[in-house]
Amino acid sequence: MQETTIAAIATAPGAGGIAVVRLSGAESYPIAARVFRPANAAKKVENAKGYTAMYGTFREGDEAFDEGVALFFRAPHSYTGEDVVELSCHGGSAVARRLVEACLAAGAQPAAPGEYTRRAFLNGKLGLTQAEAVMDLISADGRQGAALANAALGGALAKKISAQKEALTAIQAHLAAWVDFPEEDVPELDGDHLHRVLSGVKAELDELIHNYQADTVLREGVDCAIVGRPNAGKSTLLNLLAGFDRAIVTPVAGTTRDVVEQAVQLGDIQLNLFDTAGLRETEDAIEAEGIRRSWKKLEEAGLILAVFDGSEPPTREDLELAQRCTGRPAIALINKEDKPTQFDAEFIAPCFAMVLPVCCQEEESRKVISAAVARLLGTSQIDPHAASLSGQRQLSAALRARDAVAGALDAAAGGFGLDAVSVCVDDALAALCDLTGENASEAVIEQVFERFCVGK
Incomplete structure (x- = not known):
């Protein structure tokens, strides 16, 4: 109900320099006067003009429990179009919660998710597309x-x-x-x-x-499956893109038995990486379940990085993987470029949008992969200042x-x-x-x- 005055912490949870508690509604000024006392006794909260600030103490009853700044915005010249007061206290979560509780005890109602922006929309301060932004x-x-x-x-x-x-x-x-x-x-x-x-x-x-x-990729990122045979270099690639040793890398085939997840920023794109179990035939029930999950991630992913061992000839598993990538947003990475090449990429090239020789241990390969991903997903052609859905x-x-x-x-x-x-x-x-x-x-x-x- 817009006739109520709402209060909530407007800053991210956790410790920080300051936290902001926002009041919005017709009773914002009277409620603020009950929880905030200006250091200058001659000043009154009720008389504060818009776009002004006061320093003072935050109080619950007669007890002062913190000091900070109150910012005042008069309707309709505020974010919500209503009277708004923003109370900046120290950033400990206990202090901010206490300030909210004091505001609620003084007559405010708890704000629902998005209620400030919803009021801005209903009061004509924002259009619906702006509110979504x-x-x-x-x-x-x-x-x-x-x-x-x-x-x-x-x-x-x-x-x-x-x-x-x-x-x-x-x-x-x-x-x-x-x-x-x-x-x-x-x-x-x-x-x-x-x-x-x-x-x-x-x-x-x-x-x-x-x-x-x-x-959408630029705004939200994309799920990316790293797939390939055991020891092709999938976990090494994950570590390269993550910038630290996220996955265990050993010469032993089958080290990765489950899906390892890691979000990384690759250029302008956030990749939600999924390093999967090596694709091969196995009698091991645990490894077989990991491989089943690998194929599932491949089917679900918005981007596939298929890693092939460039130091060995293509195998039946490599060809099966390539066929499953046909028609998908997939890049073939022929790894181990630093070794003599035994892999004939022509066998798999028709199945992929791009085929790149790389060395997953070298930083330069990260730049190559980043540019290729941007081209494949179309983000390199986007004007970030243009209209978008x-x-x-x-x-x-x-x-x-x-x-x-x-x-x-x-x-x-x-x-x-x-x-x-x-x-x-x-x-x-x-x-x-x-x-x-x-x-x-x-x-x-x-x-x-x-x-x-x-x-x-």
Whole structure:
């Protein structure tokens, strides 16, 4: 309920220099006055102007338990559009929790996950696509992913979609006037102009949809399976990409018997690496289960790094692995480049997007692999400051809009009449309004904010 005043810790949990407790709502100032006493007795919290700060002590009853700073924001000039007070205390979790408890005792209600940003959306401070960008920015690990989220927060996607809506609305207004008011001698829409506008809108939506996968990789990372025969160098590769000895490496085949997981930052991409058991026939029940899990990870992964021993000729297991990688986002790494090459890569090349000779013990190979992964996943072509789609909700709406525009083009080309074109344009506009949140139902709003953290 927006009439309540909410409170929560807005900073990450754990020890730190400061923690921030945020109040938002009509009673923010009175509640802050009950828990914060300015060091200057002549100053009153209730009279504080927006964009000002006071130093003082935090209190529970008559007991002062910390000192810090209060920042004041008057509605509507705040993040949520409501009166907001941010109380900065020392960063020990016990202190921050006590300050929240004091605010609750003074009349605030606990904030739900995403409630601050939800109020910002409901009060018109953010559009729905900008609200979705908040969590993308918080969770971004790479610089390009953060830049994409920041561009969305700044309204890049909303502006692009608004431009397409304006183009379609102008077309629809002309079509509606021509269909509904024949007695007014409204000129029929020029076919070339109609085709040009619809094609332009479709091209813009096609670009957003085409870049969605690469944009998502930059924002969220990708699951990457490292697969290959025993002793091909899989664990050595994991350690190279991780930058430390994450996996045990020995000359004994079958050392890795289960999936070893490690998140690494490879250039602008976060890889969630899964080092798998060596693929071979075995009578060992434990190793066989590890191999079964290896194949499962290969099927699930968004990226496959298949490691082959370059110092030995291809084996039946190598060829089976290559066949399973056919049609998948997979790179073949011919390892042990520092040794005489016995591996004929032509046997497996048709099954992979790229085949790279590497030495998994050398740092230079890390750079080679990083560049190859960026090319394969398309992230090297992404403008981090451009408009981009985030999440299945936005993608689904963009697909519906694109398909409706394509339907309008087909109707116009097929001679089905402008009535049919008008229906398709209507559908496209409805989908674009769903994307930006103008037609957002309560269920859609709940879906957007369910992944938010408390305090944001």
